[in-house]
Amino acid sequence: MTDAVKDRISTRIAEAGDALVQLSNTLHDDPELGWQEHRSSAAVAAVLAEAGFTVEQPYLGLETAFRATFGTGDFTIGFLAEYDALPGLGHACGHNLISAMSVGGAIGLAAVAAELGLTVEVIGTPAEEGGGGKIELLERGAFTELDFALMAHPAPVDVAEAEPFAVTHWHVEYTGRAAHAAAYPERGINANDAFLIAQVALGLLRQQLPKTVRVHGVMTNGGEAPNAIPEKTEGRWYVRAETSEQLLELEQRVINCFEAGALATGASLSITPESKRYAEMRTDEEALDLYRANALALGRNFDVDPVAATMNRASTDMGNVSQIVNAIHPYIGVGGEASNHQAAFAESCVGDQAEQTLFDGATALAWTAVDVSIQRARTTDRTSAAQA
Numbered sequence: 567m568t569d570a571v572k573d574r575i576s577t578r579i580a581e582a583g584d585a586l587v588q589l590s591n592t593l594h595d596d597p598e599l600g601w602q603e604h605r606s607s608a609a610v611a612a613v614l615a616e617a618g619f620t621v622e623q624p625y626l627g628l629e630t631a632f633r634a635t636f637g638t639g640d641f642t643i644g645f646l647a648e649y650d651a652l653p654g655l656g657h658a659c660g661h662n663l664i665s666a667m668s669v670g671g672a673i674g675l676a677a678v679a680a681e682l683g684l685t686v687e688v689i690g691t692p693a694e695e696g697g698g699g700k701i702e703l704l705e706r707g708a709f710t711e712l713d714f715a716l717m718a719h720p721a722p723v724d725v726a727e728a729e730p731f732a733v734t735h736w737h738v739e740y741t742g743r744a745a746h747a748a749a750y751p752e753r754g755i756n757a758n759d760a761f762l763i764a765q766v767a768l769g770l771l772r773q774q775l776p777k778t779v780r781v782h783g784v785m786t787n788g789g790e791a792p793n794a795i796p797e798k799t800e801g802r803w804y805v806r807a808e809t810s811e812q813l814l815e816l817e818q819r820v821i822n823c824f825e826a827g828a829l830a831t832g833a834s835l836s837i838t839p840e841s842k843r844y845a846e847m848r849t850d851e852e853a854l855d856l857y858r859a860n861a862l863a864l865g866r867n868f869d870v871d872p873v874a875a876t877m878n879r880a881s882t883d884m885g886n887v888s889q890i891v892n893a894i895h896p897y898i899g900v901g902g903e904a905s906n907h908q909a910a911f912a913e914s915c916v917g918d919q920a921e922q923t924l925f926d927g928a929t930a931l932a933w934t935a936v937d938v939s940i941q942r943a944r945t946t947d948r949t950s951a952a953q954a
Contacts, residue, residue, distance in 0.1 A: 569649035570935050571678045572936060574928065575678060576674070576679055577677075579925060579932070580925075585616070587666070588756035589609060589662075589665065590663055590920070590921075591662075592664035592882050593649055593661070593666075597652075598651055600650040600692055600817075601906045602693070603669055603693075604629065604655070605629070606630075606650075607630040607649060607690050607692065610647055610665045610669060611634060612665050614634040615919060619672070619686075619688065621758065623691075625690070626704075627792070628692060628699070628702060629791060630692040633697065634672070636676040639684075640683055641939050641943070642688045642713050643713070643939065644689055644712040644937075645671050645713070646668060646688075646691055646700070646716070646884065646887070647665040648665065648671070648694045648696070648717070650699075652907060654696055656909075658848075658907050658908060658912040659907060660720030660900065660915040661719055661922060662915055663900070664719060665925055666924050666928070667718050667931060668924070668928075669928075671931035672686050672687075672688045674932040675935050683940055684891065684935075687711075688790075689703070689708060691703060691883075693825055694883055695922070696840055696841060698842050698883050700884060701932055712944075713891075714850070714853065714892050715884075715891045715893065716934065719896070719897050719926040720906070721875075721878070721894060721905075721906060722869075722903075722904070722905050722916055724897065725870070725897040726865045726868055728735075728884070728895040730846060730880055731807060731879060732804065732807050732810045732843060732845050732846045732881070733878040734839065736802055736803045736837050736839060738836070738837050739798065739800045739836045740761055740799045740800075740833040740834070742754065742797050742800050742832070743797060753795075754797075755795070755831060755833050756796055756833070757796045757831070758796040759800040759831050761788070761827060762811055763826055763830050763831065764827035766825075767822075767823035767826045767827070768781055769818065771823055778812070779819055779946070780804070781816075787799055788800055803858075805820050805870055808876075809846050810843065831907065845885040847882070847888050849894055852941070853893075853894050853938050854894045854896070855940070856934050856938060860929075861898075861930045862931045863933075866898070866926060866930070878897050880896075881915075882895065894934070896930075898926065901923075902914040
């Protein structure tokens with residue numbers, strides 16, 4: 567039965583192939599940043615509506631979120647779609663492929679939903695690249711109806727298990743006092759110096775940090791003119807750790823470095839979260855084994871260079887979803903030498919190789935959903951029999 571069901575899924579995904587490739591290319595050619603993905607979310611939702619899904623958009627009050635539903639079964643599978651791009655880099659993290667793979671997997675699974683007793687959902691989740699769209703949806707009640715959630719993320723190579731860092735995203739701002747840099751420098755408070763002191767302190771702090779921690783960021787505003795004492799400087803900083811608990815322990819040490827800049831210069835400091843904290847991933851290991859077997863059956867390869875495989879450490883708000891729903895978040899390779907968040911990687915996310923990745927990813931996800939649903943049904947039957 568399972569092989570026949572999987573064959574029908576593959577056939578249905580192939581039938582939708584042109585629409586899936588067009589969707590991926592459309593998103594790639596028209597990248598939109600987090601919370602601004604109006605055209606992107608509409609394009610993803612439109613393909614699902616055409617395939618017979620009932621679409622709710624906006625979803626839970628978020629304009630660029632949606633939920634698409636097919637079937638009325640007792641076991642609910644949720645495919646997650648991301649479609650936000652990176653500032654200045656477009657789809658250099660391959661979210662165009664994420665959406666197309668999730669849509670393709672859902673369309674394939676919908677073809678067998680009735681006989682397997684499934685409800686199939688696709689949840690469009692905005693602002694993964696720092697905005698925490700899934701966390702906002704969680705707090706509004708999303709995902710709680712799901713029995714299993716899944717998505718696949720492009721990377722240089724295939725890596726089955728995601729091991730993302732928990733992460734905090736901060737906007738950091740110093741406010742000083744402007745003055746003429748030559749005539750009246752003593753009247754100024756140099757906000758640029760405050761940032762410089764903080765970055766030196768952070769550089770020294772890194773020597774005492776464990777290898778499971780990352781602290782990094784950029785200055786987005788360093789002043790206006792070389793002959794004026796900078797009155798305002800701004801930056802965006804990320805703090806990452808192995809677990810949410812370790813992250814909370816680390817945050818104050820990093821804040822102390824920024825406070826050192828304010829203390830030394832007299833500038834005032836403001837640290838504002840750009841989103842709620844991203845959590846580490848809690849992977850459904852049994853489901854991941856099923857995904858790995860399905861990917862291997864499709865000819866994917868997990869025997870890869872460990873250096874190329876480290877994209878699986880990237881932070882994601884899917885980690886927060888995995889804290890309440892059984893979930894997997896495998897990485898699927900697009901080939902080439904580029905890695906995520908490089909311009910060349912965006913180029914790798916369209917073309918023949920990317921299209922093969924799209925179809926493999928959609929198929930592996932849908933096949934895994936079938937295996938999970940059958941496995942859970944058998945477990946339920948055995949439990950019921952034991953209790954009878």
